[in-house]
Each structure stands twice: as structure tokens, then as C-alpha cells.
Ligand SMILES: O=P(O)(O)O[C@@H]1[C@@H](OP(=O)(O)O)[C@H](OP(=O)(O)O)[C@H](O)[C@H](OP(=O)(O)O)[C@H]1OP(=O)(O)O
């Protein structure tokens with residue numbers, strides 16, 4: 001049990017969007033984000049789930065007025081040789097200012113920082129340990145984290161008692177590289193027809209075999225099932241293909257699909273959706289209680305995924321931000337690191353200058369991210385204009401001519417592609433380190449090194465989008481958000497979020513597919529459902545991970561080529 005000195009600030013129910021407020025020194029003010037929870041009681045928080053970097057606890061207190069259950073999450077101890085210092089204010093900045101504008105406020109809900117203390121975290125860690133997946137227990141929960149992130153529970157409806165089933169999807173990489181990209185020569189031909197996920201399956205299988213061999217398992221492929229899921233199906237926008245993707249995931253979910261159930265009072269329609277009253281929580285895909293309604297549920301989910309724009313946005317940004325490919329980005333990274341070493345003394349002399357090297361302070365990081373977004377958007381706008389012009393006037397252009405014109409029009413960037421092989425990328429002597437300043441990093445700048453920095457950050461943003469998770473929560477009743485009364489310490493947060501971002505939408509699933517599914521289950525009438533979709537796990541990926549990405553990419557490709565499979569994902 002912990003208590004902090006300051007009282008909880010009131011959050012008005014219609015709070016203005018949580019802006020990133022900068023202090024006079026230009027850094028982000030942590031206090032602007034912080035929600036002080038005076039009475040954090042470990043007994044009110046139950047272990048929910050964890051990933052590779054974060055652990056999530058859900059509110060499980062007895063206060064029935066709080067029908068929404070916010071979840072607190074924070075990263076566990078990280079192992080990036082000190083390069084990866086977790087800065088929660090920076091994480092919120094990144095989420096609010098960089099990711100949200102691309103994915104849309106309707107899909108990314110706001111979070112608050114909460115002060116945590118070690119005794120609270122120790123209690124949670126102790127209670128969670130037996131519930132944690134065995135394979136994750138090699139990492140300890142970091143009980144020294146000063147802050148956690150408070151989020152709405154996206155697997156449930158807020159401030160209502162509506163029954164809900166939540167489909168958690170980790171879609172991964174939804175694109176193949178563009179064959180007309182100016183960077184295509186740096187991309188292995190196999191990657192033009194087989195997607196990253198499908199290739200990765202071979203490496204995962206190999207790694208599983210190696211682990212089992214080390215642990216002397218009898219059958220070294222026991223427990224491993226090769227997934228038939230292809231992200232290109234999920235991202236295709238075509239109902240049958242999306243449904244096929246969900247079916248493949250349901251058959252072999254790996255870490256890409258989970259189903260959560262929130263029980264609630266029965267309604268006339270709910271038995272069709274829920275099938276059984278289930279204790280709140282995770283349902284195994286082979287749980288017998290899931291069987292009666294799984295097909296129908298996935299039919300509805302597929303329909304909603306096709307109607308909503310989220311996957312299409314994710315795919316578009318993944319692909320465009322990833323365009324140079326990891327080999328090119330690795331070269332940028334190496335060059336920028338060299339410049340960091342050579343340029344640092346000169347940079348200090350010019351005070352507020354932002355050099356074309358890896359940012360080393362929060363202020364520089366914020367600045368680079370903002371410029372990256374601006375640069376990216378400008379390039380997108382140029383691409384749209386270019387394509388519009390081309391469709392009017394280039395009917396007799398040859399494809400290579402189009403490609404090079406496109407590169408010229410799109411890439412105010414380095415031509416990273418052509419410099420990749422040249423000595424320029426490994427040239428660490430930098431006059432420009434002295435002359436570049438914050439303003440010089442404007443979009444019109446043709447400075448290659450600055451552009452490398454921005455493209456590297458684009459790649460890191462792509463990495464976030466390639467690893468995020470989508471929660472689609474479906475209920476049969478229309479949730480009616482009502483303010484929560486009372487003095488519980490979470491009340492204000494729940495109320496603020498309920499009114500800021502209660503995105504539940506009523507949808508009438510009347511497609512032939514849904515009706516057919518209804519008929520199969522003895523429910524021919526179309527079912528009215530409400531749903532909400534949210535993206536979670538939008539963590540910033542550290543630049544220090546670039547060499548790992550490169551090494552992993554090589555291992556994935558090698559395992560795929562070694563398998564002899566030749567897959568054509570579309
Ligand atoms: O590189 P990948 O594609 O294997 O992705 C990693 C994920 O592995 P997956 O292939 O989905 O099983 C990995 O997931 P698991 O731990 O395998 O469930 C993490 O999501 C990791 O990100 P982070 O360490 O949490 O920041 C992910 O790392 P990033 O690539 O997002 O940095």
C-alpha cells in the first residue's frame with residue numbers, strides 16, 4: 001500500500017486533449033501527465049497479461065460503481081546495455097503526438113502516468129509471479145519503476161455492465177516491399193513475394209527445435225505448430241480473406257490472437273454471443289465454452305475489421321515508413337553513430353543546435369520526432385500529387401522511367417538508395433555537424449545526414465506499427481456510459497475517459513455471411529452488436545535495436561531459404 005503526499009488532481013469530465021506541455025527548458029514536464037493515486041491498493045489490482053516489455057494489471061476491486069477496469073502497465077527491467085532508458089513522458093509524447101495523428105484518435109485512447117512506489121510494485125510482483133507464463137519468468141518485474149501508465153481496459157466496455165468479448169490481435173507486418181521502390185536493389189528478391197511473418201515461421205520453428213534439443217525433449221517439434229496465418233490476408237480489406245486470416249489464427253494463435261471475456265447480465269441476445277457465463281478473463285482458443293460461438297464471433301469480427309479503417313491505415317504507414325528496408329537503415333544508423341562520436345564537441349559549442357546525429361537528450365528526441373512526422377507527411381503529400389499528375393499524363397511512360405521519376409519526386413531524402421554503396425555513408429568527417437542547427441532541419445533541407453536521421457526514425461515508427469496490438473471488443477448490449485459516482489481514487493479517471501473516448505458504435509451485422517452464420521447457430525435474425533476498436537502496445541522502439549533488427553532479418557531470411565519453401569503472399 002502506498003500513499004503520495006499530493007492530493008489527486010481533479011480531472012474534468014470533458015478534459016481538453018492531453019497535450020504535451022513543455023517546461024521552460026524545452027523538456028516534457030512529467031508532472032503534467034501524472035495522475036496521483038493516493039490510495040493505490042495492491043489488493044485491488046489483478047495480474048492481467050504481459051508481453052516482452054510490459055506487464056499489465058487490471059483493476060479488480062470491489063467497488064461496483066467502477067464497472068470499468070483501468071489497467072496499469074509499465075515496462076519490466078530492460079536489457080539494452082543502458083541505451084534504452086525508459087522515459088514515460090517521452091512515451092506519452094510519442095503516443096499522443098506522433099502515432100495518434102497517423103492512426104486516428106478514434107483508435108488510440110489516452111493514457112495517464114501514475115506514480116508508483118516500490119512497496120506497491122513488490123506486492124503486485126509477488127502476487128503475479130505464479131500467474132505469469134513460465135517462458136516470461138526469466139525477466140523480473142522492475143519494482144523500481146517510478147511511473148506506470150494508466151489506460152482504460154480495452155477488453156471491456158467503460159462504465160457499463162455490458163457483456164463483452166474481446167479479440168486481441170497482433171497483426172504484425174502487413175505488406176510486401178514495393179517493387180518499384182528506389183530501394184528495391186537493397187532488398188532480397190525473396191522478400192518481394194514472401195511476407196516477413198510467413199518467413200519468420202521457419203526461424204521460429206528452428207528455434208523451437210533448438211530449445212527442445214537443449215532441454216532433451218523427446219520429440220523436438222512437439223508443441224510447435226506452423227501457423228497458416230498470413231498478415232496480408234488480414235490486411236487485405238477483403239471479407240473472405242480477413243475471415244480466413246482469423247480462422248488460421250484461431251487454429252494456431254501463437255502470440256497473435258487471444259480472446260478475453262467480460263461477463264455481464266444476460267440479455268435476450270447475449271447467449272448467442274457468449275454461449276456461457278464465463279468468469280472474466282482469458283479464454284484459451286480450445287476452451288470448450290468458446291466452441292458454440294467462435295465461428296459466429298469471428299464472422300462478426302471479420303466484418304467489423306473490414307468496415308473499419310484501422311488496418312488499412314496501419315498497413316499503409318507500415319509500408320511507407322519501412323520503405324528503405326533494414327539494410328539501408330543499418331547503414332544510416334552506423335553513419336549517424338560515427339557522427340555522434342566525431343561531432344559531439346563541436347555541437348556543444350553551438351548551444352541549442354540540433355545536429356544530424358542520434359539525439360541524446362529528451363529535447364532533441366522530441367524535436368527529431370516532430371520533424372520526422374512533418375517530413376513524412378510532406379513526402380506523402382508529394383506522392384499523392386505525383387500520382388495524380390502521373391495518372392493524367394504518363395500513359396506511355398515505361399516502368400523504369402516512372403520509378404526513377406517517382407524516386408526523384410518523393411525523395412527529398414538522401415537518395416539513400418544510391419548512396420548506400422558509396423563511401424558517403426561511411427564518411428564520418430562532418431563540417432555540416434557545425435553548421436546545421438534546429439532550423440536547418442527544415443523540410444526543404446537537402447542535407448543527406450539530416451534526412452538519414454529522419455528516415456531512421458521513420459523506420460523506428462514503422463517498427464512500432466509492425467508490433468502493435470489491436471483489441472476489438474464486441475458486446476450485445478449498447479453500452480450506455482454513465483458517470484461513476486463516489487470517491488474512489490479511480491473515479492475521476494474513469495469518468496474523464498468515458499466522456500472523452502467512449503467509442504462504442506452500434507452496428508447491424510446484416511451481411512449474407514453474418515446471416516448465414518446466424519442461421520448455422522439457430523439464430524437467423526441479424527444480431528445487433530456494439531463494438532470498439534483500440535490499438536495498444538505503441539511503445540517507442542529504441543534506435544539501439546537497429547543492429548538487432550538487421551541480424552534478425554538475416555536469420556529469418558536464411559531460415560526461410562533453407563526451408564526450400566517458395567511462398568507467394570499477396
Ligand atoms: O522482431 P519481432 O517481429 O520478432 O517482434 C518482437 C516480438 O516477437 P514476435 O515475432 O511477435 O513473436 C516480441 O513478442 P514476444 O515477446 O515474442 O511475444 C515483442 O513484441 C518484441 O517487442 P518488445 O521487445 O516488446 O518491444 C518484438 O520486437 P520488435 O521487432 O517489435 O522490436
Ligand SMILES: Nc1ncnc2c1ncn2[C@@H]1O[C@H](COP(=O)(O)OP(=O)(O)OP(=O)(O)O)[C@@H](O)[C@H]1O
Nearest residue numbers: 049050051052053054056151152153154155536537
Ligand atoms: N489498455 C489495455 N486494455 C486491456 N488489455 C491490455 C491493455 N494494455 C495491455 N493489455 C494487455 O496486456 C498485454 C501486454 O501489454 P503490451 O502489449 O503493452 O506489452 P508488450 O510487452 O509491449 O507486448 P509485446 O511483447 O507484444 O511488445 C496485452 O497483450 C494485453 O493483453
